[in-house]
Amino acid sequence: MAAAPMTDRQTLLELVTALRARLEWCRDTGAEVDAMAVDGRSAAPAAAATDDDSVPLNAAPRKTPMDGSVAGAGRPTAAVPPVATSAGAPVETLDLLVSPAVRAASDLPQLRAAIGDCTRCKLAPHRTNLVFGVGNPAAELVFVGEAPGRDEDLRGEPFVGRAGQLLTEIITKGMKLRREDVYIANIIKCRPPQNRNPEPDEIASCEPFLVRQLALIRPKAIVALGTFAAQTLLKTRTPITRLRGAWTDYHGIPLMPTFHPAYLLRNPAEKRVVWEDIQQVMRALGLPR
Numbered sequence: 001m002a003a004a005p006m007t008d009r010q011t012l013l014e015l016v017t018a019l020r021a022r023l024e025w026c027r028d029t030g031a032e033v034d035a036m037a038v039d040g041r042s043a044a045p046a047a048a049a050t051d052d053d054s055v056p057l058n059a060a061p062r063k064t065p066m067d068g069s070v071a072g073a074g075r076p077t078a079a080v081p082p083v084a085t086s087a088g089a090p091v092e093t094l095d096l097l098v099s100p101a102v103r104a105a106s107d108l109p110q111l112r113a114a115i116g117d118c119t120r121c122k123l124a125p126h127r128t129n130l131v132f133g134v135g136n137p138a139a140e141l142v143f144v145g146e147a148p149g150r151d152e153d154l155r156g157e158p159f160v161g162r163a164g165q166l167l168t169e170i171i172t173k174g175m176k177l178r179r180e181d182v183y184i185a186n187i188i189k190c191r192p193p194q195n196r197n198p199e200p201d202e203i204a205s206c207e208p209f210l211v212r213q214l215a216l217i218r219p220k221a222i223v224a225l226g227t228f229a230a231q232t233l234l235k236t237r238t239p240i241t242r243l244r245g246a247w248t249d250y251h252g253i254p255l256m257p258t259f260h261p262a263y264l265l266r267n268p269a270e271k272r273v274v275w276e277d278i279q280q281v282m283r284a285l286g287l288p289r
Contacts, residue, residue: 153190
């Protein structure tokens with residue numbers, strides 16, 4: 001049976017997806033945007049992983065020391081910033097790929113319903129479950145990770161595997177909170193094959209959902225877990241080894257980058273520095289330590 005012809009909207013979605021992927025690749029590599037014809041089936045080359053922070057994806061993240069000044073070059077300051085007020089919320093830009101229902105969602109259940117059985121990127125055919133997020137819809141603290149793994153894909157819930165168990169210990173034993181008190185989500189909501197790194201077009205397709213989640217939750221602080229979460233939210237190529245431990249600003253919300261729990265499973269000696277980062281978050285939120 002012949003495939004049904006694409007509608008004008010489907011054609012537009014593919015064109016914009018390919019164009020955005022190309023722009024992400026150009027920003028990652030420092031290449032100039034060329035006049036390459038985008039036919040909706042071509043994809044930008046995946047940017048190679050690098051620790052070079054000389055080519056930003058966008059403006060460098062703004063540091064927020066106690067005196068309100070902007071930190072200079074080098075290792076950023078780790079001072080505690082003012083906690084965000086309810087007025088602070090991520091700024092959502094118009095995205096041609098985002099349906100009006102997503103932008104109009106007034107709470108998390110409406111947003112989840114608007115996302116539906118998402119097919120915006122090439123990950124959709126390979127997933128078992130779309131992993132939306134879990135926790136308190138009015139949480140003061142949001143943890144943002146990279147992407148679902150095998151266990152998360154099977155259960156439809158973020159951070160339920162070995163790395164998730166470690167994150168739960170950080171929340172419950174370290175911060176003395178319940179997992180239900182915080183909100184947990186990922187940059188990507190579908191599992192990449194073989195747990196590979198998310199690709200630029202996949203991030204471009206999925207990030208607007210997270211932005212809307214954060215706008216609805218309006219947390220007082222965000223913890224970005226690992227390289228992809230921190231670099232995506234802060235629009236930077238700075239490696240996580242230099243980002244972690246220093247408060248940055250995400251649309252008026254203080255953001256603390258730190259190592260991903262999966263990294264800690266491979267490098268248990270780094271648990272100490274992550275605990276230092278988490279203590280800063282506790283101090284900023286007024287939690288007992």
